[in-house]
Amino acid sequence: MEISNQKISEDAFFAERKEVLGQWHTGRDIDFDEAVAYQKSIPAEKRFGAKLQKATEERRTLIQPRAGVALPEEHKKLLQFLETEGEADLLPTTVDSYTRLNRYHEAETGIEKSKETNRSMLNGFPIVNYGKTICRDVTSALKSPVQVRHGTPDARLLTEISIAGGFTSYEGGGISYNIPYSKSHSIEKTIAHWQYADRLVGLYEEAGVSINREPFGPLTGTLIPPCISNSVAVLETLLAAAQGVKDITVGYGQCGNLIQDVAALHTLNVLTRDYLDKYGYQDVRVTTVFHQWMGGFPQDEAKAFGVISWGAAAAALAKATKVIVKTPHEAMGVPTKEANAAGLRATKQVTSMLRDQDFRTVPAVLEESEIISTEMHCILGKVEELGRGDYAVGTVAAFEAGVLDIPFAPSRYNAGKAMPARDNVGAVRLLDMGALPLSKDIVDFHRRKLEERAAFENRPVSFQMVIDDVYAIGKGFLVGRPR
Numbered sequence: 001m002e003i004s005n006q007k008i009s010e011d012a013f014f015a016e017r018k019e020v021l022g023q024w025h026t027g028r029d030i031d032f033d034e035a036v037a038y039q040k041s042i043p044a045e046k047r048f049g050a051k052l053q054k055a056t057e058e059r060r061t062l063i064q065p066r067a068g069v070a071l072p073e074e075h076k077k078l079l080q081f082l083e084t085e086g087e088a089d090l091l092p093t094t095v096d097s098y099t100r101l102n103r104y105h106e107a108e109t110g111i112e113k114s115k116e117t118n119r120s121m122l123n124g125f126p127i128v129n130y131g132k133t134i135c136r137d138v139t140s141a142l143k144s145p146v147q148v149r150h151g152t153p154d155a156r157l158l159t160e161i162s163i164a165g166g167f168t169s170y171e172g173g174g175i176s177y178n179i180p181y182s183k184s185h186s187i188e189k190t191i192a193h194w195q196y197a198d199r200l201v202g203l204y205e206e207a208g209v210s211i212n213r214e215p216f217g218p219l220t221g222t223l224i225p226p227c228i229s230n231s232v233a234v235l236e237t238l239l240a241a242a243q244g245v246k247d248i249t250v251g252y253g254q255c256g257n258l259i260q261d262v263a264a265l266h267t268l269n270v271l272t273r274d275y276l277d278k279y280g281y282q283d284v285r286v287t288t289v290f291h292q293w294m295g296g297f298p299q300d301e302a303k304a305f306g307v308i309s310w311g312a313a314a315a316a317l318a319k320a321t322k323v324i325v326k327t328p329h330e331a332m333g334v335p336t337k338e339a340n341a342a343g344l345r346a347t348k349q350v351t352s353m354l355r356d357q358d359f360r361t362v363p364a365v366l367e368e369s370e371i372i373s374t375e376m377h378c379i380l381g382k383v384e385e386l387g388r389g390d391y392a393v394g395t396v397a398a399f400e401a402g403v404l405d406i407p408f409a410p411s412r413y414n415a416g417k418a419m420p421a422r423d424n425v426g427a428v429r430l431l432d433m434g435a436l437p438l439s440k441d442i443v444d445f446h447r448r449k450l451e452e453r454a455a456f457e458n459r460p461v462s463f464q465m466v467i468d469d470v471y472a473i474g475k476g477f478l479v480g481r482p483r
């Protein structure tokens with residue numbers, strides 16, 4: 001299939017829309033003009049992008065959980081609990097795994113089983129099966145803005161129903177919701193699907209309704225070097241802006257070394273702005289999201305709070321616009337509302353205490369920022385070259401060449417050659433570059449940092465370091481030291 005980073009024409013979009021809205025019966029009562037009018041009835045204080053902008057002006061880091069259960073009344077009560085008892089500034093609706101794979105028949109079964117057992121038999125809220133009316137009933141019952149969070153390679157219908165259902169922010173992208181989430185969705189296909197989603201957002205923007213878009217920053221959430229996740233975020237931002245998206249939150253998943261985490265989020269913010277301006281998108285607003293540790297968590301709840309608080313501190317010191325909060329039940333599965341609220345309050349305590357501290361200009365952070373910025377320019381420059389200026393074409397070619405390569409991703413379209421490991425202070429470095437187009441200086445820097453660790457641990461630089469690092473946090477450490 002031919003893809004390009006061109007804005008989809010209205011004719012082509014509305015022709016495709018007929019097929020999209022026919023994918024499930026709830027698509028049939030989606031009417032664009034009616035949905036625009038409904039979105040316009042949502043007051044500013046409930047609009048996601050507006051609250052993010054206000055936070056930027058007030059130099060606050062907002063807190064947001066993930067949350068989603070099968071039945072509407074329970075989901076509504078859960079979200080109300082999280083904004084009152086949890087003091088959440090922003091709310092989610094995490095979508096269930098069946099919906100993410102367009103398996104709506106199985107989501108239907110999950111809804112029926114949840115009604116029979118009065119327990120949530122789905123790991124999220126099945127937006128497509130419920131349709132716009134039930135979604136509006138949920139979103140209108142809350143005080144805070146609500147965002148749809150999921151992991152859907154083909155999210156076209158989900159986007160339609162989410163926006164018509166009163167959600168004012170939408171997470172995901174054609175790379176970040178494919179490579180880390182699926183084995184065999186082609187990149188061309190998911191980029192095209194997400195161009196549809198972003199074109200729909202662009203049409204709402206053109207009709208006077210702003211919808212915030214958030215590429216999924218953490219990717220596989222396992223030792224992802226900042227230059228890789230940041231480059232993907234910039235690419236998804238450029239692809240979204242080309243379709244008319246005007247409000248974007250770029251994200252990064254905590255790696256654990258404070259200097260590197262602050263530098264990574266700051267560099268992401270700066271370079272996203274630079275690349276948007278370079279291509280004439282000065283009117284696109286940029287905010288940032290820091291994801292608390294996305295890897296394995298300790299079972300012990302007190303230790304889990306330690307990990308949560310460390311993520312809250314890094315987010316606050318990086319001056320992130322918002323932080324996505326984990327819960328003390330992370331190691332067990334879907335959290336109770338009480339555990340979810342506790343993670344939020346612990347986070348709020350730390351972000352409030354650290355509100356007046358800014359680590360972005362700490363000399364060591366500036367040095368690390370320089371390195372990440374250089375790495376990102378190497379990668380993004382190669383993507384541009386491979387696509388001969390077209391970032392959609394370049395992205396597909398970059399994955400084929402291993403120029404974009406996401407560690408531990410299940411997708412068969414991902415080279416899986418780039419291999420990370422922590423250096424002696426826990427910063428994520430590259431043990432194996434794969435085909436990442438990094439300069440010799442950068443390659444030597446990574447090698448040097450890993451040799452420092454090898455000398456300290458009196459063992460050679462090896463894949464065993466990667467294995468030890470993957471299991472370290474669950475065992476209470478950052479660097480996976482040899483036993």
Ligand SMILES: CC[C@H]1O[C@@H](n2cnc3c(N)ncnc32)[C@H](O)[C@@H]1O
Nearest residue numbers: 066067068069094123124330334335
């Ligand atoms: C991106 C994956 C993460 O999303 C979180 N998550 C997924 N589903 C739910 C859910 N239904 N409620 C709360 N948190 C959830 C959980 O932290 C998981 O590790």
